[in-house]
Every structure is written in C-alpha cells, then in structure tokens.
Amino acid sequence: MTRRAGAVIAGLLAVAGLGAGCSSAPQPANPAPAAAPVAAPRTTEPPAATLAIPAGEVRLAAGPFTDRVRLSGTRLEGSSVRGTLAITSDVSDVLALEVSAAFYDANGRLVGTGMFQHADEEPTGGGPHVPSVNGIPFTIVSAPADAPVSAAVLSIPVLVNE
Numbered sequence: 411m412t413r414r415a416g417a418v419i420a421g422l423l424a425v426a427g428l429g430a431g432c433s434s435a436p437q438p439a440n441p442a443p444a445a446a447p448v449a450a451p452r453t454t455e456p457p458a459a460t461l462a463i464p465a466g467e468v469r470l471a472a473g474p475f476t477d478r479v480r481l482s483g484t485r486l487e488g489s490s491v492r493g494t495l496a497i498t499s500d501v502s503d504v505l506a507l508e509v510s511a512a513f514y515d516a517n518g519r520l521v522g523t524g525m526f527q528h529a530d531e532e533p534t535g536g537g538p539h540v541p542s543v544n545g546i547p548f549t550i551v552s553a554p555a556d557a558p559v560s561a562a563v564l565s566i567p568v569l570v571n572e
Contacts, residue, residue, distance in 0.1 A: 460518045461512075468561070470566075471563050471564065475569040479495055486560075486562060494545040494546065494548070499571075502572035504571045505530060507528040508569075509566055510523065510525050510550075511525070511565075513559045513561075516560040518561075523553060
C-alpha cells in the first residue's frame with residue numbers, strides 16, 4: 411500500500427470515528443440489522459402438463475439465452491435427447507451451462523424431465539485450456555427412463571461464459 415493510500419484510509423477512519431455518537435437523537439438500545447434484499451434464484455418455467463407437439467420433434471423453448479446459442483443434431487433416441495449446443499455470441503469458455511428437457515408422450519402429456527450440466531474448468535495437467543468452439547455435445551435422459559417419449563422441449567436456465 412502506498413503512503414498516500416494509507417493516509418486516505420486513516421483520514422476516512424478518523425472522520426467516521428468523529429461522526430459516531432454526535433447525534434442528539436436517542437439511539438435504540440438494540441438496532442435491528444439492516445435487511446438486504448435477496449435475489450430469487452433463476453429458474454425456468456415448469457414444463458406444461460400437456461403440450462401439442464408433433465411426434466419426433468425436439469424444440470427449444472424461448473428463454474433469456476436462446477438468442478446466444480445454436481442447437482444442431484438434436485434427436486430423440488428412446489427416452490433420451492441428444493444434440494450439440496454452440497455459443498454464438500462469442501467463443502469464450504463456457505463456465506456453466508444447464509440444459510433442461512421436458513419429455514412428452516404421443517398424446518402430448520408430460521412423462522418425464524431431465525437435465526444436462528456442463529462446466530469448463532482449468533486443465534489439471536498444466537496444459538492449455540481450449541474452449542468448446544465446436545459446441546458442447548449433450549445427452550439428457552428422461553426420468554423415469556422407461557417413459558414412452560415422443561417429443562422433447564429443451565430450455566436453458568443457466569449459461570455463464572467469459
């Protein structure tokens with residue numbers, strides 16, 4: 411720390427100390443702690459109980475991150491959905507990604523859900539880290555896995571990149 415920064419901090423502490431207790435208004439004996447607003451965690455809309463969706467379709471629901479991604483190769487395979495998700499806004503590391511899937515039967519009834527999670531981390535071997543510029547392959551399995559799946563709707567509740 412430089413001498414000037416130390417002097418500034420000392421001055422601020424002195425002003426704070428002099429200002430304390432100068433008010434003539436009575437102070438409560440036990441003031442309540444200040445309540446800080448707590449941000450609600452980000453969630454996605456719950457899947458619809460029924461949905462008119464053609465058999466074999468894999469659809470991406472509109473959301474806060476859909477304009478920053480591109481899906482390719484999405485397909486249903488039994489009770490799972492597979493594909494590749496690429497970030498279109500830039501080519502930096504994907505720090506955190508969640509892709510949720512709602513699975514529907516031939517009558518459009520919700521029969522299961524699943525989630526894919528991905529996080530790029532620093533390499534442990536000391537080598538260079540290479541971002542996923544060609545996309546991130548994903549597989550999401552319906553829970554329960556024995557559900558008769560006909561279609562899927564994907565959503566992206568979390569996307570954090572540098």
